[in-house]
Amino acid sequence: MAQPWAKKFVKLSVNSTWKRKPIWLPMAKSKLFKIPPRPVVPPEESEEIKRMFNHYRTTVNSLRKYFINISDENKIELNSALMEKAKEDDFLACSKINDEWNKKISIERDERLNNEMELKKQKILSAIEKNKQRKALNLKIAEEEIKKAKELIPTLITNDNIDEAIEKLLKDTVNYNYAIDIDGKKYNDSELNAIQKQKFNEQKNPKEQFNFVQR
Secondary structure (H helix, E strand, O other): OOOHHHHHHHHHHHHOOOOOOOOOOOOOHHHOOOOOOOOOOOHHHHHHHHHHHHHHHHHHHHHHHHHHHHHHHHOOOOOHHHHHHHHHHHHHHHHHHHHHHHHHHHHHHHHHHHHHHHHHHHHHHHHHHHHHHHHHHHHHHHHHHHHHHHHHHHHOOOOOOHHHHHHHHHHOOOOOOOEEOOOOOEEOHHHHHHHHHHHHHHHHHHHHHHHHHHO
């Protein structure tokens, strides 16, 4: 009975070609009990390999000891007083740099705040000026309206002159039955009647003259 992995391998081998044997497959049966031959190294080559290895090992050990000696020479004994002094010097140097940065930033901040204040002041002054101009314009418009209203006061109808206004309206009748020519001139009923009679007479006279000539 075929194993499941064998079926899988057959299926994969049919669909694709492996570049190398998959790692999950076991050793081939043809190589299962095959013992590879032991390589035979000539004595001269073996001696040369040992000599090169000994040379390499000696060189590495020498370098290691050399580096250890250099590190021991450069090693400084720890002194608490020196360490505290070094920390204090480092702190003072950092504080000096920090103070310089703070001073520089403070100057830049003051300049920026002054510029912003000046710009804000200009905006406020401009807004005040615009507000004054707007108020002056509104006051001028109000004065003109008040002036027009004062001019209309004599024509207003009050309790004192209501009777007079009614009589005036009754006397001054307005006739809206009028005509306007192309020049904008108005013609009431009487004028229209006169014009129509004149045109009728003008059209009538040539006929009479024509009849008189025939006679």
